[in-house]
Amino acid sequence: MNEKFERQLKDSRYLRRPMKPDLEYAGETRWIQKPVLKSRVLPLTENFENLNKSGPGVFSVYSERTVSGSGSVRIKTPHKLPLKPAVH
Secondary structure, eight states: OOHHHHHHHHHTTTTTSOOOOOGGGOHHHHHHHSOOOOOOOOTTSSOGGGOOOOSSOEEEEEOSSOSSSSOEEEEEOOSSOOOOOOOO
């Protein structure tokens, strides 16, 4: 078994407490470090009213991580959606 994982498992008292995430191998850490191979400027970054969307979510400009320097499009959606009633 992986030594780091085994240590995390013991620290969590074998899952009686939540395990602390190992951010070194987290997906988000890898995604942020992944190089951008191609990008293009979207003319809609100034005004999101022209976009058609359905369902929950919000468009915004994210300026912390950008290739062009003018921001990236961020789409925020909820992690969990309410269950729809079953149709009979």
